[in-house]
Amino acid sequence: MKQRWPILLIALLIASSSFGQYRKMQVFELAAGADLIVKGKISLIKGGYFTLDIKEVLAGDYKGSEVKIKRFKNYKGVKRWAKYQEDEDLFLFLRKGGTSFEIMGLGGEGEKLIMANEVFLDSRGEGVKNRFGYQPMLLQGNIYAEKLDLPDFEDAVRGFRACFSVSYKEVITKDGEAWKEPLTQKICEDKELDTYRAKSWIHDTMAQHAEKVLE
Known part of the structure; x- marks a missing residue:
């Protein structure tokens, strides 16, 4: 048993050195890859989950008036802006996970x-133009974030799925780590994409980001 300790210690050191490292998902990935995109208000927090009263389903096949979602848990170097609170309004990009849904991204990037x-x-997560700054919150403290107009963001997210899909390829970094990098596929006509891009700078920038990784 004593001989195993050096090996175990090395493994723990390696794990702790990489803990908290992840590739931040871009907004276009969230928009194209989510099983469900909703906005709503937290009505209940219980254990490792919260219930969201749905105000609007922007994408995905979901008929309920509320949805159960696994909470994001803080870890080293990656923290939510504040503790979960009832009556908090959220914009969520979700993936189906068993009997509930999960927030997309290792860092909780799918939670806005x-x-x-x-x-x-x-x-x-990534912003649209990454114009981050400290913004005051109504209930507690500040949030370091990029602030966007909600109607334009909603429309950009909803319309993006009509023009692009996303898949992934595995790449090995110079440090020997395996990452999944996004590849996009254009699925609409050029005229439709031009119409989408003309709606706002958010639409246009999301399209630009997607075109950088066209398959």
Whole structure:
């Protein structure tokens, strides 16, 4: 048993050195890859889950008025803007996980805060133009995020799925780590894409990001 300790210690050190490292998902990946995209208000927090009262389903086949979602748990170097609170308004990109849904991304990138008529893309994930700054929150503290107009963001997310799909390829980094990098596929006509891009700078920038990784 004593001979195993050096090996175990080395393994723990390796794990701790890489803990908290992840590739942040871009907004276009969330938009194209989610099983369900909703906005709504937290009505219940229980154990490792919360219940969201759905105000609108933007994408996905879901008929219920509420949805059970696994909570994001903070870990080293990656923290939510604040503790979960009832009545918190959220914009969520979700994947189906058994009998509930999970927030997309290792860092909880699929979870966005809504306040008034704006959506806040916090720094756990990528922004649209990555114009991050400290924004005051209504209930507690500040959030370090990119602030966007909610109606334009909603429309950009909803319309993106009509023009692009996303898949992934595995690549090995120079450090020997395996990452999944996105590849996009254009699935609409050029005229439809031009119409999409002309709606706002958010639409146009999301399309630009997607075109950089066209398959």
